[in-house]
Amino acid sequence: MTELTIGRAAKNAGVGVETIRFYERKGLIEQPLKPRHGGYRSYPIETVRRIRFVRQAQEIGFSLREIEELLSLRADPSADCSEVRERAAAKLEEVDQKMAQLGRIRSALDELIAACPGRGALRKCSIMESLVAATGETRVPAKADHQESAR
Amino acid sequence: MTELTIGRAAKNAGVGVETIRFYERKGLIEQPLKPRHGGYRSYPIETVRRIRFVRQAQEIGFSLREIEELLSLRADPSADCSEVRERAAAKLEEVDQKMAQLGRIRSALDELIAACPGRGALRKCSIMESLVAATGETRVPAKADHQESAR
DNA sequence: CTGCACTACGTACCTTAGTACGGAGTCAAG
DNA sequence: CTTGACTCCGTACTAAGGTACGTAGTGCAG
Structure with a gap:
């Protein structure tokens, strides 16, 4: 399994634990509301990449709102x-x-x-x-x- | 004379009057403490350009502090x-x-x-x-x- | 010479993007 | 099976970057 606890995810992404919780509240990353191990959040490495993207996009002047817009762009052929x-x-x-x-x-x-x-x-x-x-x-x-x- | 009142300067630079006062307090633009016409601030078009620069630099992710650093870079041959x-x-x-x-x-x-x-x-x-x-x-x-x- | 728009100054308030805190539950190494 | 590290959640606090507000002083068009 390649799932991480919030602490490891935070370390890997280079942010604090609180920041991840904050991004979750903001809807920038999906919160894992599946019945995870003992009530603890569990993140795929995909989420770490996503957080890194958020940080990089911030550095070049995008607000969290704009970053959400960027991330929500999906080329779904059926849509x-x-x-x-x-x-x-x-x-x-x-x-x-x-x-x-x-x-x-x-x-x-x-x-x-x-x-x-x-x-x-x-x-x-x-x-x-x-x-x-x-x-x-x-x-x-x-x-x-x-x-x-x-x- | 190519000096503007704060209102005209703000309009030309595309910001609010309060923003100019704010930048002045922050030291991003020199406040004209010369005895100006009736106690009113008076700005050269140069300052308008400076404010525009600040805004553009903000768009690409520089903080006001960093912008101040950029603006303070001067190639003085005597220094x-x-x-x-x-x-x-x-x-x-x-x-x-x-x-x-x-x-x-x-x-x-x-x-x-x-x-x-x-x-x-x-x-x-x-x-x-x-x-x-x-x-x-x-x-x-x-x-x-x-x-x-x-x- | 009057009136309205504009300005000054200080203080208060707002949004964005986190950060910190406290009390309680959980995990796993020893 | 204990203990120290980690996690949960909610709420409070910060810092940056403005924005608004109230009172009082100008300036100039009519």
Whole structure:
């Protein structure tokens, strides 16, 4: 049997026991309400993977709610796929936006590092300036509010 | 003059007025303690850009504390660069890790979408399965604790 | 010169994501 | 068959990141 107690599962997943119970309450992982050994929870390694996924997804800015949405995406051929496709496509969009932003910050950091030991007059000195240089300045109207239509 | 009131700055940056005050307290943006017009805060468009940066960085999983660290990176040729370089390199590392994870999720979503309308037996049905397939299964010891050395 | 919108400041309150606690039951090595 | 480690459950507490609120002071369009 490849089932783990909550303690072992927590250790393997790199979280605390309480966190697992918390995720269970939140519905992020199915609680094993089957009559388990002496009233103790028992987890398949699958659940450990799931918890790891949750943590990794958090690191890149997904909330638990969003992660639940991700995890609930299932391509069941017997169900109507179009809805799942749509939701998956929407998530993909989000992911791509995150990648783009990450890429901008990455270039800015690169530039910063490159500019660092350069002698002579530096133009790009901070992340902000590198970003502006890298993205071509997002225009700020600075005026033109006062009478707004949509809220 | 290209200075904005807090209300205009907030609108331009896409946040609430209270959020700007909050960021000021946190030290994320410099508070204009210069004797501004009638006791009112006044912001350069630069600050609006900064706030936008904060929001974008949050979207990809940086905390306000980390964002402050990012923003404080400055390649000043007159200061000692090595420390800035080091911190920038560390951040770059973090960014790359985020990108990798984002990439994995992206592939999993791609695969999910591709698998969706396929007739016949589906093997990869959920994000988790696509991920496992994409990453080649991280081994879980499942045993070998009970007597641990390092904490 | 008046009125409404905007601002200041401080404090209180909210949500998200855990963490900690206490008392009672369970397991298994010795 | 005892004892120390582990688990159960419910409730309480934290920290981060805002958001709202009340009172009082500006600013400017009409």
